Amino acid sequence: MPLPVAIVDLDAFDRNTDALVAIAREAKKTLRVASKSIRVPALIERLLERGGATMRGVMTYHAAETAYLAEKGFDDLLLAYPTARLSEARLLAAAATRGKTVSSVVDEPGHLSVLQDAAKEAGVTLGAVIELDVAWQPAGVAHLGPRRSPRRTPATVVALAQEIAARPGLRFGGVMAYEGHIAGLTDKNPFTRLINPAKRLIKLASRRGMEATRAAVSRELTAAGLAPPIFNGGGSGSLRWSGEDGALTELTAGSGFLDSHLFDYYKDLAVEPACFFAIQAVRNPKPGMVTCHGGGFIASGEAGKDRLPVPALPEGSKLLGVEGAGEVQTPVILPAGVDVKPGDPIFFRHAKAGELAEHFNEYLLVRGDRIESRAPTYRGLGQCFLG
Numbered sequence: 001m002p003l004p005v006a007i008v009d010l011d012a013f014d015r016n017t018d019a020l021v022a023i024a025r026e027a028k029k030t031l032r033v034a035s036k037s038i039r040v041p042a043l044i045e046r047l048l049e050r051g052g053a054t055m056r057g058v059m060t061y062h063a064a065e066t067a068y069l070a071e072k073g074f075d076d077l078l079l080a081y082p083t084a085r086l087s088e089a090r091l092l093a094a095a096a097t098r099g100k101t102v103s104s105v106v107d108e109p110g111h112l113s114v115l116q117d118a119a120k121e122a123g124v125t126l127g128a129v130i131e132l133d134v135a136w137q138p139a140g141v142a143h144l145g146p147r148r149s150p151r152r153t154p155a156t157v158v159a160l161a162q163e164i165a166a167r168p169g170l171r172f173g174g175v176m177a178y179e180g181h182i183a184g185l186t187d188k189n190p191f192t193r194l195i196n197p198a199k200r201l202i203k204l205a206s207r208r209g210m211e212a213t214r215a216a217v218s219r220e221l222t223a224a225g226l227a228p229p230i231f232n233g234g235g236s237g238s239l240r241w242s243g244e245d246g247a248l249t250e251l252t253a254g255s256g257f258l259d260s261h262l263f264d265y266y267k268d269l270a271v272e273p274a275c276f277f278a279i280q281a282v283r284n285p286k287p288g289m290v291t292c293h294g295g296g297f298i299a300s301g302e303a304g305k306d307r308l309p310v311p312a313l314p315e316g317s318k319l320l321g322v323e324g325a326g327e328v329q330t331p332v333i334l335p336a337g338v339d340v341k342p343g344d345p346i347f348f349r350h351a352k353a354g355e356l357a358e359h360f361n362e363y364l365l366v367r368g369d370r371i372e373s374r375a376p377t378y379r380g381l382g383q384c385f386l387g
Contacts, residue, residue, distance in 0.1 A: 007275070040363055084111065
């Protein structure tokens with residue numbers, strides 16, 4: 001094959017799917033697919049089909065993406081990030097005119113006004129799911145977790161739910177309470193060995209208060225006659241923990257299906273690598289080293305070595321610390337006794353699953369040693385929702 005290419009190992013992908021679905025099924029909760037971590041419609045469809053009744057719809061990351069997936073036939077679409085522009089809310093309303101169930105996360109009245117105006121114009125009803133912030137704030141002097149919603153107490157959630165219920169064109173769709181300080185915090189990361197124990201303690205210390213807050217929100221909404229139709233939480237990095245939370249009705253997973261390399265670094269997640277990219281070696285600058293063409297696919301988030309892609313094959317290969325992964329060249333130190341010639345492929349894993357799809361028009365879907373099919377990414381389908 002011409003290089004570079006991106007590859008999904010279907011056997012590993014299916015085993016990961018079965019493993020994550022089993023966690024949700026054991027917890028007696030449904031599982032929602034986070035499209036941000038996939039960005040390949042054929043793979044999202046495969047997940048929903050394989051998961052059967054345990055799978056419940058798609059968590060999207062952009063209004064235009066939500067409308068696009070509705071056009072493709074997907075249903076039960078929950079936009080996980082609020083929109084503040086009428087033009088984007090109109091895209092959600094257009095998806096609803098197709099008869100699809102469409103909801104958006106909200107956390108303030110301004111979000112409601114935009115959704116309501118779009119719903120009124122289109123003559124549809126849009127769901128509004130309230131984001132509950134469950135970041136850990138020990139003693140009120142620190143904030144550990146993503147900066148998301150200002151809704152942190154049951155009273156503030158109930159007040160917004162009542163406002164949603166009172167607005168024509170909107171329906172109260174439930175609550176989302178994503179524990180990013182747990183799901184996004186690796187605790188066996190080889191790049192942060194010295195602070196891994198502290199990360200684990202943060203997770204343990206914050207869990208009880210978070211679960212108590214979720215339970216109180218569910219209880220007070222129900223008492224107000226607004227029992228949440230869904231109560232969403234979890235991510236691949238916290239799926240088993242969230243499955244034990246009685247307040248939640250559904251979980252979300254995305255990266256765990258493909259297992260980009262950051263998701264190797266969680267004590268409570270057992271999945272296997274299913275997604276790779278291959279670039280060609282083009283130089284032998286010295287014995288035991290090759291230089292590859294391209295490969296600088298750096299992940300978003302806090303800058304660090306764990307955001308770099310990592311060599312996967314030949315096993316034992318390493319990046320050169322002083323150069324890393326570059327846009328046009330990437331040196332790789334080879335394990336002893338391994339011979340790689342110019343033109344041979346070196347296989348890598350990206351740090352974040354979904355972001356790899358922004359660099360390739362298609363994924364090769366491989367079973368064993370054969371290419372079974374090709375699946376276009378959003379990019380390959382001419383879609384770019386974040387740029």
